[in-house]
Amino acid sequence: MDMKKIDDALAAGPALSAEQLAEVKQLRADGETLHNAGKHQESVDTLAKAMAILGIDQG
Template identity: 75%
Template structure:
């Protein structure tokens, strides 16, 4: 019984950690975009699309999907 409570507690904590990770990634992307990075128009469009999708997923509670989407945007931005 104790192991079940520990497992549930760990899952709750890890979900919360992911939830807080998304906004930090969005801020990093926004800061990088504010510096007018040297990207092609296609790359810039893709970064903005991925960032918007990441925010939508975050608001929907799909934090791992959000982190993955934002990670793709950060990779293009090299951050």
């Protein structure tokens, strides 16, 4: 699951600026909110942005 990948990457202490880190955390939270609201494609798209910032392979 994308949220788990993001959480794991954040726990590892990624080399991001404070601004990038804040953006990733906000995208992660927004993605979970969308997922819980049943807006799954929007959730996937939002989480993909966070994963891209973290350099996580989305394949």
